[in-house]
Amino acid sequence: MSSTVPFVLSLGGNVGDVAAALARAVALLGAVPGVRVRRVSAVYRTPAWGRTDQPDFLNIVVLGQTTLSPEELLDSTQAIENELGRVRHEHWGPRVIDIDLVVVGDQVREDARLSLPHPFAHERAFVLVPWLDADPGAQLPGHGPVRALLGALDASGVVRVDGLTIAVP
Template sequence: MASAWLSLGANIGSPSEQLAEAVRRIGAHPEISVEAQSTVLTTKAWGKTDQPDFANMAIAVQTSLGPQELLDVVLGIELAMGRVRDEVWGPRLIDIDIIAYERVELRSPRLNLPHPYAHERAFVLDPLQEISPETAAWVIATAAKPA
């Protein structure tokens, strides 16, 4: 089993309920176990600021899936929950990002690990720090390395 850390956010509909439902769906997958979850933080919108505040959290999971397979699962959950990708940084019912998977460093057209912007976003780092300070430190240190 591999360890992975996910960031979840929502700002339309009922964000706290949607986060809880996303965590439930992730944990219901037969190859994923939710091991820890942060508290839910309310933060101002980032990137496109003329929208409602976001509810954000992080979870730690154990999985037998590889990183790309895990990505497929979380994207499927987003879609099943009604996520529509029509505006970059726009409002969303649910957003699930893989922040880190083990200590894998990966750059591909579909997935970059650790998440390339996590170290710049307190709404990602603060919940991650709450559940896994060592992973948050690794994400920051890895992002600081020259490309």
């Protein structure tokens, strides 16, 4: 790949066979032209965030490289969500799969369609714990080291799921 930029994606879900949905999403992501998945974090069970009256989530972070623009990467992740049955009818509600762009290169932007880095990443242990697992030296642009950000949060509800791994395609 030429002109690649790194990306960080957060994937999660809490409806149906979430482990299978996560594995399928990573496989589909790896098949997108211009995307190379480099690393997948361990799987973590996490309490719901935003709307807490729902089942726990399974979450992972995917690190990779892409030649796609942020908009093209977003289009690709939304197509994967749609293929896996994602229905957007309730903000922060239960879902089979959710794929968030956390970081794409050094992009810093906020517009009607996309905010980079993800505007809540620095306060979400369910993003930071798996990200730190996949990249111990991770840095969130505009916020600093992920390890330091995580130190300011209560991550006690974020629990690694032993025996469950998602393969790099």
